[in-house]
Amino acid sequence: MLRDITLGQYYQADSVIHKLDPRVKLGTTIIFIISLFVFQGAWGYAVAALFLALVIKLSKVPFQFMVKGMKAIVFLLLITVIFNLFLTPGEPLVTVWKLTITKEGLRMAVFLSIRLGFLIIGSSVMTLTTTPNQLTDGLEKMLKPLNKIKVPVHEIAMMMSIALRFIPILMEETDKIMKAQLARCADFESGNLIKKAKSLVPLLVPLFISAFRRANDLAMAMEARCYRGGDNRTKMKPLHYEKRDYIAYAIVACYVILGIAAGKLMPLLVSGIIQLV
Amino acid sequence: MPIILDKVSHVYGQDTAMAVTALKNVSLVIPDGQFIGLIGHTGSGKSTLVQHLNGLMKATSGSIYFNGEDIDAEGFDKKMLRSKVGLVFQYPEHQLFETDVFADVCFGPKNLGLSKKEVELRAYEALKLVGLEDAYFYQSPFDLSGGQKRRVAIAGVLAMKPEVLVLDEPTAGLDPKGRDEILDQISRLKKETGMTVILVSHSMDDVAKYVERIIVMNKGSVMYDDAPREVFRHYQELEQIGLAAPQVTYIMKDLQDHGYDVSDEATTIEKAKEEIKSWFARLSAVGKGR
Amino acid sequence: MDIINIKDLIFEYIRRDEEGNVEGVTTAVDDVSLDVKQGDFVAILGHNGSGKSTLAKHMNAILYPTEGTVWVDGKDTQKDEYVWDIRQTAGMVFQNPDNQIIGQIVEEDVGFGPENMGVPTEEIWERVEESLKAVGMYEFRKFSPNKLSGGQKQRVSIAGVIAMHPKCIILDEPTAMLDPKGRKEVIRAVRALNDVERITVILITHYMEEVIYADKVYVMDKGKVTLQGTPREVFSEVERLKELRLDVPQVTLLAHELRKEGFPIPKGILTKEEFREALDSCIKEML
Numbered sequence: 028m029l030r031d032i033t034l035g036q037y038y039q040a041d042s043v044i045h046k047l048d049p050r051v052k053l054g055t056t057i058i059f060i061i062s063l064f065v066f067q068g069a070w071g072y073a074v075a076a077l078f079l080a081l082v083i084k085l086s087k088v089p090f091q092f093m094v095k096g097m098k099a100i101v102f103l104l105l106i107t108v109i110f111n112l113f114l115t116p117g118e119p120l121v122t123v124w125k126l127t128i129t130k131e132g133l134r135m136a137v138f139l140s141i142r143l144g145f146l147i148i149g150s151s152v153m154t155l156t157t158t159p160n161q162l163t164d165g166l167e168k169m170l171k172p173l174n175k176i177k178v179p180v181h182e183i184a185m186m187m188s189i190a191l192r193f194i195p196i197l198m199e200e201t202d203k204i205m206k207a208q209l210a211r212c213a214d215f216e217s218g219n220l221i222k223k224a225k226s227l228v229p230l231l232v233p234l235f236i237s238a239f240r241r242a243n244d245l246a247m248a249m250e251a252r253c254y255r256g257g258d259n260r261t262k263m264k265p266l267h268y269e270k271r272d273y274i275a276y277a278i279v280a281c282y283v284i285l286g287i288a289a290g291k292l293m294p295l296l297v298s299g300i301i302q303l304v
Numbered sequence: 305m306p307i308i309l310d311k312v313s314h315v316y317g318q319d320t321a322m323a324v325t326a327l328k329n330v331s332l333v334i335p336d337g338q339f340i341g342l343i344g345h346t347g348s349g350k351s352t353l354v355q356h357l358n359g360l361m362k363a364t365s366g367s368i369y370f371n372g373e374d375i376d377a378e379g380f381d382k383k384m385l386r387s388k389v390g391l392v393f394q395y396p397e398h399q400l401f402e403t404d405v406f407a408d409v410c411f412g413p414k415n416l417g418l419s420k421k422e423v424e425l426r427a428y429e430a431l432k433l434v435g436l437e438d439a440y441f442y443q444s445p446f447d448l449s450g451g452q453k454r455r456v457a458i459a460g461v462l463a464m465k466p467e468v469l470v471l472d473e474p475t476a477g478l479d480p481k482g483r484d485e486i487l488d489q490i491s492r493l494k495k496e497t498g499m500t501v502i503l504v505s506h507s508m509d510d511v512a513k514y515v516e517r518i519i520v521m522n523k524g525s526v527m528y529d530d531a532p533r534e535v536f537r538h539y540q541e542l543e544q545i546g547l548a549a550p551q552v553t554y555i556m557k558d559l560q561d562h563g564y565d566v567s568d569e570a571t572t573i574e575k576a577k578e579e580i581k582s583w584f585a586r587l588s589a590v591g592k593g594r
Numbered sequence: 595m596d597i598i599n600i601k602d603l604i605f606e607y608i609r610r611d612e613e614g615n616v617e618g619v620t621t622a623v624d625d626v627s628l629d630v631k632q633g634d635f636v637a638i639l640g641h642n643g644s645g646k647s648t649l650a651k652h653m654n655a656i657l658y659p660t661e662g663t664v665w666v667d668g669k670d671t672q673k674d675e676y677v678w679d680i681r682q683t684a685g686m687v688f689q690n691p692d693n694q695i696i697g698q699i700v701e702e703d704v705g706f707g708p709e710n711m712g713v714p715t716e717e718i719w720e721r722v723e724e725s726l727k728a729v730g731m732y733e734f735r736k737f738s739p740n741k742l743s744g745g746q747k748q749r750v751s752i753a754g755v756i757a758m759h760p761k762c763i764i765l766d767e768p769t770a771m772l773d774p775k776g777r778k779e780v781i782r783a784v785r786a787l788n789d790v791e792r793i794t795v796i797l798i799t800h801y802m803e804e805v806i807y808a809d810k811v812y813v814m815d816k817g818k819v820t821l822q823g824t825p826r827e828v829f830s831e832v833e834r835l836k837e838l839r840l841d842v843p844q845v846t847l848l849a850h851e852l853r854k855e856g857f858p859i860p861k862g863i864l865t866k867e868e869f870r871e872a873l874d875s876c877i878k879e880m881l
Binding site: 126200203204206207208209210211212214215228232233236237 | 355358360383386387390391392393396398399400411412415446447460461464539
Binding site for chain 2: 641642643682743770771773774775776800839840841843844845847848851852855857866867868869873876877880
């Protein structure tokens, strides 16, 4: 059950997107997310949708696989949509009981759900095509300048990569401890919130103990293998930009220009055509 | 209370591309009071099987009957089932969480909604059954040695007064001393309480000494289900699936293969010794007769 | 040439109660001296709590002596400037396969040590390849460690140590958490390292069947070395081993039981072939 979450999972495939430098993917994801808030109107979103579709196609990750990862957040999406639908003031469209749907509300809800949907799919394309390790490597190298202002970039990256390595192990462990306590007739489901929270103690205490034990062991193993921080370390898989990475950056730049232009110019163009007709 | 498994199958991740069949058509009868060894190497399905016995996992197909009742039937009391079929997981000490040993053992019976007095009585009895001395009762379980922690965890299940006790690899990670102590203790409490005990293990050497019946699992199916002696006869087949008969079997087999007139049925040192002695006696009788 | 010298090693740690007050001092290793020759296969046996793991951690400069000295390849482990040299010379493999793999892909984990040592990228790849091949895990190089069995994970850990090109590898109960199949895999890999690559092996274990191939066996109890010698010499002391509640190979035990019954069987039988030959000579002698 815990293993079914696809968000943040890697999908093995041989595609251009997989081969791109993680920095390109990270950068693009950030730009894409910003673009969703900068682009205006339906035309802007159309460009974003096109871009996203192109990337998904190139990534060779089945679309259903991405959608499966979204199931977990559909609920969140729904809440946002409903709030916007009913709580945005403006020109009323329909009134049900005391709730009024306004034109502006409808507009907001639609755009917001598109934005959120794109945002989630966009970032999951990144995580699905980039191993967590590449991701942390990318982050480390991208953030390296921050070293100068005493940000422990290497340590943060190492922490992230260890956390990622141990998430599946700890999930499995949670599963095991839960079953062990269920076998002792523990009840995790019934009762009010306080009772439920209390019932988690037999699960959380062993889990924390195990996590600390593992941390201790791991620290020792790392020391035994001569780990002493990021200085003088070489890389087995150093990051180099290749031709395809520059091409990717160029495409992203085109995308941004196109999106902004589309948002600003298309409405003018359309109204011009209408006027002409 | 007997347990009957009728053509039980379990598939992980059914309806997905990664479906894995963990159990295939397993049919078993577990009568009252038996001491059973459930053997198989990692991935043979033995751990999956035992989690079906107390309803922690639900069979994909087939049925399980506890005392004649289908455990998947609507309204069947799963909590009652879990208290009657006590399951001790691998590395059970990882489930300890209370501040002292006694409180931890109380957890199970407390969940059954018993009175405080009854809970404490049961916890006390359970700790006595696993042979833990009173001096440890109010210590933190985390200060105990590996073997002691494991006893406490087993007591935590025993305190529910199960009629069937299932132990998944109870000796994993213990040293020989801890291993022998735990196995002896289990065998003793089996004798004292008369409950059904199922010992899950990948080591034939561990179970050969204790159990009266061995069930060998391979790739999700029951491969052998018989008395130890009968099962160990198939030592070559056992080897092929990554298991081994007790070392003594190989010694006796080797003698037999080289023309020694000994039986290869001995599974313990004691029996092997007797067999070799009687063989010598036979030899010398023949020798003297000449 | 000795790779490890331990002289009069004592290691004590202070027990504290919950408030941090000193409760007492435990002597985990009590006056141990031993030397390990380059290229040897040495086994250290003993119970949990016998001090064998504590001893092992001294050989990798993870723990430092309270008294006495430990030299690894002639370097005193207590001198700070040698720490990294020592950890590179004497690599260490631990018990829990899950808690010592750092990388999320097999090959990346094996590369972790060389990366830390500052080995150039190209050489890291060479080392990773040869190390994974040495333990028979090369075909799994792209796997996630979570998809491997316990025995396979331990072999990856061993490869991770070999990639640092150590002279000596210390294995602290590498098989304690494995099933019989995994145990065999790991021991086979370790023996190959010793035989083929001539790496000194120090194997800490409580499984008797794993030490019969060792050149020398040390048995520890209560922080001291109580028995030492070749496997045959050590296993001759069946009664002593039983007293320590350690396992004895069943064939050795059977031979011992028969000897007690008056059969003229020599001490320290280790294999079934030896046992059969011993019985043969019994027949000749007794009949």
